[in-house]
Amino acid sequence: MNTLRFTTQTSSNGVRERDFTVGDVPGVLWSPESGPDHAPVVLMGHGGGLHKKTPALKARAVEAVTTWGFTVVAIDAPGHGERPRSPEDDQARDDMRQAMTTGDVKGFKSVSIDYTLSLAERAVPEWRATLDALQHLPEIGAETPIAYGGGISMGTAIGMPLTATDPRISAAIFGGGFFVYPELLEAARRITVPIQFLLPWDDEYVDRSDTLGLFDAFASTEKTLHAKPGDHRRIRWTGVDQEFLPRHLGVI
Amino acid sequence: MNTLRFTTQTSSNGVRERDFTVGDVPGVLWSPESGPDHAPVVLMGHGGGLHKKTPALKARAVEAVTTWGFTVVAIDAPGHGERPRSPEDDQARDDMRQAMTTGDVKGFKSVSIDYTLSLAERAVPEWRATLDALQHLPEIGAETPIAYGGGISMGTAIGMPLTATDPRISAAIFGGGFFVYPELLEAARRITVPIQFLLPWDDEYVDRSDTLGLFDAFASTEKTLHAKPGDHRRIRWTGVDQEFLPRHLGVI
Numbered sequence: 001m002n003t004l005r006f007t008t009q010t011s012s013n014g015v016r017e018r019d020f021t022v023g024d025v026p027g028v029l030w031s032p033e034s035g036p037d038h039a040p041v042v043l044m045g046h047g048g049g050l051h052k053k054t055p056a057l058k059a060r061a062v063e064a065v066t067t068w069g070f071t072v073v074a075i076d077a078p079g080h081g082e083r084p085r086s087p088e089d090d091q092a093r094d095d096m097r098q099a100m101t102t103g104d105v106k107g108f109k110s111v112s113i114d115y116t117l118s119l120a121e122r123a124v125p126e127w128r129a130t131l132d133a134l135q136h137l138p139e140i141g142a143e144t145p146i147a148y149g150g151g152i153s154m155g156t157a158i159g160m161p162l163t164a165t166d167p168r169i170s171a172a173i174f175g176g177g178f179f180v181y182p183e184l185l186e187a188a189r190r191i192t193v194p195i196q197f198l199l200p201w202d203d204e205y206v207d208r209s210d211t212l213g214l215f216d217a218f219a220s221t222e223k224t225l226h227a228k229p230g231d232h233r234r235i236r237w238t239g240v241d242q243e244f245l246p247r248h249l250g251v252i
Numbered sequence: 253m254n255t256l257r258f259t260t261q262t263s264s265n266g267v268r269e270r271d272f273t274v275g276d277v278p279g280v281l282w283s284p285e286s287g288p289d290h291a292p293v294v295l296m297g298h299g300g301g302l303h304k305k306t307p308a309l310k311a312r313a314v315e316a317v318t319t320w321g322f323t324v325v326a327i328d329a330p331g332h333g334e335r336p337r338s339p340e341d342d343q344a345r346d347d348m349r350q351a352m353t354t355g356d357v358k359g360f361k362s363v364s365i366d367y368t369l370s371l372a373e374r375a376v377p378e379w380r381a382t383l384d385a386l387q388h389l390p391e392i393g394a395e396t397p398i399a400y401g402g403g404i405s406m407g408t409a410i411g412m413p414l415t416a417t418d419p420r421i422s423a424a425i426f427g428g429g430f431f432v433y434p435e436l437l438e439a440a441r442r443i444t445v446p447i448q449f450l451l452p453w454d455d456e457y458v459d460r461s462d463t464l465g466l467f468d469a470f471a472s473t474e475k476t477l478h479a480k481p482g483d484h485r486r487i488r489w490t491g492v493d494q495e496f497l498p499r500h501l502g503v504i
Contacts, residue, residue, distance in 0.1 A: 196491075199477075201468075201477070212464070215479070216453075221481065223480070223481060224478060224479065224480050224491050224492070225451075225453070225477065225478065225479035225480075226476060226477065226478055226492075227467070227476065227477035227479075228475070228476050228477075229473065239448075239476050239493045239495075239496060239499075240476070240478075240493060241491045241492060241493060243491075244491060247491075
């Protein structure tokens with residue numbers, strides 16, 4: 001098993017930010033500067049083309065730490081952030097850019113699905129290895145409740161198969177903003193933990209009914225859909241249930 | 253103009269409950285036992301076959317009073333609660349019961365739509381007269397913000413044309429659980445105030461896509477859909493944004 005190695009540490013406004021690696025995978029861990037051990041852990045996934053410290057993700061992480069005392073973890077997806085891209089990753093990005101430039105929506109969808117699926121297949125074992133390593137930290141341990149805290153788009157395309165596979169995850173926030181493919185519907189049917197699902201009502205590329213079908217497919221008896229007008233890149237998810245994670249992580 | 257006459261008054265756990273009439277329409281007003289005048293007003297509509305003090309409605313009203321200090325108002329819809337039924341109302345109820353007994357879904361839908369539309373046409377001017385009378389009470393006045401606080405089903409079928417028509421209503425909670433007919437889509441297109449919309453994901457009779465189309469039709473730039481599994485009669489709307497009304501009524 002790969003152990004977790006901390007590399008750098010900074011602190012700001014009561015939040016400690018520690019970069020780490022597990023094997024080749026760089027990650028970041030945000031936690032309260034002071035507080036009890038075994039705080040619930042929230043995993044956050046970044047969107048396509050972004051990275052583990054993307055401002056929107058970091059802002060949500062800092063809020064989760066300061067409001068609820070959570071430990072928040074993010075890692076760079078394969079070929080994202082500090083990580084090298086494979087020739088196949090470069091090719092996929094070029095193909096997507098090309099398809100968008102020429103207005104080839106069908107081609108864009110096809111390349112995007114193949115690329116996302118490939119990323120998810122690589123990212124799930126990386127997340128699981130990260131969880132293994134995190135649970136060996138005395139401050140976290142094996143009994144601390146863990147949730148997948150989002151977000152939408154690629155963060156969900158990776159988080160769904162992770163949640164379907166790893167029984168340590170006891171609740172999850174997912175959301176739309178990506179093309180729905182059969183493997184995702186399959187993952188949804190295997191997921192039984194409480195789900196909060198964020199649906200961008202007017203996504204630029206993704207058909208609304210496909211994403212509604214994905215929500216429908218979750219086996220969870222407790223699942224709530226929240227939809228707001230706009231594309232997933234522009235929506236601020238205010239006015240949704242902010243206590244979903246605290247409730248399911250036993251904080252309230 | 254009809255004035256508002258209080259008939260009975262009781263108090264319990266800090267909440268004052270006063271029955272009233274405006275013309276022939278009986279209503280109830282819940283408010284804090286003590287507190288400042290001009291507390292924001294929330295209008296609540298009961299479901300089909302129910303009445304202004306239906307336990308679920310009253311529970312929501314009492315919570316709104318005790319948590320936020322709101323004044324909450326409910327009136328009996330035409331032919332409901334303490335109000336006499338017209339021969340047409342009796343006929344419609346008989347026809348609906350008959351259609352359900354024989355499994356005539358199409359007939360049930362048709363009678364239900366006609367009856368709901370007839371109720372809404374009568375109820376909207378009654379609500380407006382009630383608002384006129386309420387605004388003449390010194391404790392409320394003409395400047396107090398007013399929201400339509402739900403609920404789903406018939407409460408929405410009446411609340412939507414009311415909100416489309418009456419500029420005094422500055423925010424509204426609506427929800428599914430009734431057949432969508434063209435007049436409702438028309439009302440939605442005229443509504444521009446912030447909307448919270450509750451969608452029963454598995455309503456027994458109502459097609460999900462019809463209700464999604466209704467949400468889509470609202471002209472409001474600020475609208476949020478919340479969906480939970482189940483039929484509208486059985487869902488507990490926990491885990492949705494509980495601060496929607498306080499936010500739009502200027503309390504937080």
